[in-house]
Structures are given as structure tokens and as C-alpha cells.
Amino acid sequence: MKRFSPWWGLLALGVALAPLLAYLAARYPEVLAGRDGQVDLTRSLIWIGVIAASLFLHRRMPIGHALKYAAIWVALGAGLVLAYGFRHEAAALWDRFVAELLPHRPMTAGGVVEVRAGDHGHFVLEARVDGTDIRFLVDTGASDVVLSPADARRLGFDPDKLDFTRTYRTANGTVMGAPVRLGRVSVGAITVENVRASVNGAAMNRSLLGMSFLGRLGGYEVRDDKLILRP
Numbered sequence: 274m275k276r277f278s279p280w281w282g283l284l285a286l287g288v289a290l291a292p293l294l295a296y297l298a299a300r301y302p303e304v305l306a307g308r309d310g311q312v313d314l315t316r317s318l319i320w321i322g323v324i325a326a327s328l329f330l331h332r333r334m335p336i337g338h339a340l341k342y343a344a345i346w347v348a349l350g351a352g353l354v355l356a357y358g359f360r361h362e363a364a365a366l367w368d369r370f371v372a373e374l375l376p377h378r379p380m381t382a383g384g385v386v387e388v389r390a391g392d393h394g395h396f397v398l399e400a401r402v403d404g405t406d407i408r409f410l411v412d413t414g415a416s417d418v419v420l421s422p423a424d425a426r427r428l429g430f431d432p433d434k435l436d437f438t439r440t441y442r443t444a445n446g447t448v449m450g451a452p453v454r455l456g457r458v459s460v461g462a463i464t465v466e467n468v469r470a471s472v473n474g475a476a477m478n479r480s481l482l483g484m485s486f487l488g489r490l491g492g493y494e495v496r497d498d499k500l501i502l503r504p
Contacts, residue, residue, distance in 0.1 A: 379461035379502075386461035386502040396500045400482065401459040403428060407480055411500060415483030416441075418458070418470035419450065424480045425472040428455075437474045449474040458486055463504045465489050 379386045379398055388398045388411075396411040407424050419441075422432045435451035450471030458468045460482075469485040487493055491503040 381462040384504070386463050386504075388460075388500040388502070390498040390500070396495075397479065398460060398482065398500075401457075403456045409482035410479040411487075412481040412483055413487060415481045417450070417483050417485045418455065418468055419477070419481040419483060420453070420470055420472045421477035421480045422472060423476070425453075430472055432472055432474075435472055437472075439471050441471075460502060463490065463502055 379388050379400075381387075388396050391397050397408060398411060399406055399408050401407075405427055407420075407427070409418075412419075420428070420430070425432055425435075430453055432451070435453070437449040437451045439450040439452050441448050441450055450473055452469070452471050455468040455470050456466065458465050465486055468489075487502075493500065493502045495501075
């Protein structure tokens with residue numbers, strides 16, 4: 274089989290990569306605008322050159338094999354470019370897929386956070402509270418975020434050492450709560466700091482996400498079967 278000079282192979286690889294580099298420079302000019310981007314590009318080209326030189330100089334592949342490998346590398350590069358270009362759409366599609374399977378998982382879309390109603394018609398969402406994931410029932414009738422004793426323990430509060438001095442009137446009667454503060458409460462991309470809360474004096478099936486969190490948002494509404502939260 275006919276063999277060719279390895280330098281012709283390197284030239285062919287350079288010709289194949291040139292259109293890809295030109296497209297990247299035109300599509301993402303901000304990447305090369307700074308010194309860091311230029312240094313990263315130079316480093317990447319050096320690595321590509323070293324790998325290509327190793328293949329061509331040490332293996333001295335036949336021209337057919339060389340062109341085949343060059344085509345594979347170009348295809349891989351094009352695939353990476355497409356994946357990067359559609360990364361936001363792919364992330365949004367993944368979020369919607371997860372939301373269908375797990376309604377309590379908040380989905381960020383268009384700057385707002387959406388939560389689907391569960392089969393029971395209520396909105397249950399998962400929030401990250403001071404680094405711990407807590408599942409809440411959204412309750413606009415609750416003046417504060419109300420933690421169940423079990424969730425309070427997960428967050429480091431000891432109900433046995435708290436002062437239950439706050440009175441709450443609920444549909445089930447009067448209950449006592451212990452006032453506490455939560456450092457950070459995050460629902461999807463929305464984060465509220467220093468949130469007023471209380472630990473319920475009796476056991477609860479679910480902690481409540483009340484107005485001490487909801488009232489500090491830019492707004493919220495229920496549309497069809499979705500709860501929409503605005504930062």
C-alpha cells in the first residue's frame with residue numbers, strides 16, 4: 274500500500290482543522306478576546322500537534338488510514354461544537370424530563386422556577402436549606418416556614434432544647450412553635466437568606482414553605498398545574 278511523507282499528513286490535518294478553528298473564532302469571539310483564552314487555544318493546538326506528530330512520525334500510517342483518522346477527529350470536533358452550542362437547550366430538556374418523573378424537583382426556565390402539582394393537587398417541592406435537601410409542602414396560609422421536628426433535627430436543631438414560645442392557629446387547632454433562623458433557603462435558582470422559621474411542637478408529615486420565604490420573592494402564581502416562583 275502506498276505510503277506518504279508524515280509531513281504531508283500533518284499538513285492534511287492542519288487543513289482539516291483550519292475550518293473548525295475559523296468557525297469557533299467567529300462563533301465565540303469572546304473566548305479569544307482575553308489573554309487566558311488565547312493561552313488555552315495555544316496550549317490545545319500544541320497538544321493536538323504533539324499527538325498528531327506522534328501518530329504520523331512514529332507509525333507512518335498509510336495515506337488511507339491517515340485520512341480516515343483525520344475524518345474521525347474532525348467529526349469528533351464538530352460533535353463537541355454542536356454539543357456546546359446546544360448545551361442550554363439540552364439542560365432545559367433534561368430539567369423537563371426530570372420534572373415529569375419527579376414533580377417535587379423545581380425546574381428553572383426563563384428566569385423563573387416552576388414546580389408541578391402532585392397527584393394530590395398540592396405543590397410539594399424540594400428546597401436546599403443550609404446545605405440539606407428538605408421537602409416542603411407549599412402553604413400560603415402559613416406565616417412562617419414551619420419545620421417538622423424530624424427535619425429540624427436534620428438541620429442541626431434539637432427540639433428538646435428549643436423554646437416553644439410562638440403560637441400558631443391552624444385548621445387543626447392551636448399549636449406551639451419554636452422560632453429559629455435559616456441561613457439560606459434555595460429553590461432551584463432562587464435563594465433567600467436569613468429566613469424566619471419555626472420548629473413545630475408536634476410531629477408533622479411534611480414541613481411547610483410559608484410566607485416568610487414566599488413573601489420575599491419577586492412574585493408567585495399558580496398557572497394550570499404549575500406553581501411559578503419569580504426571584
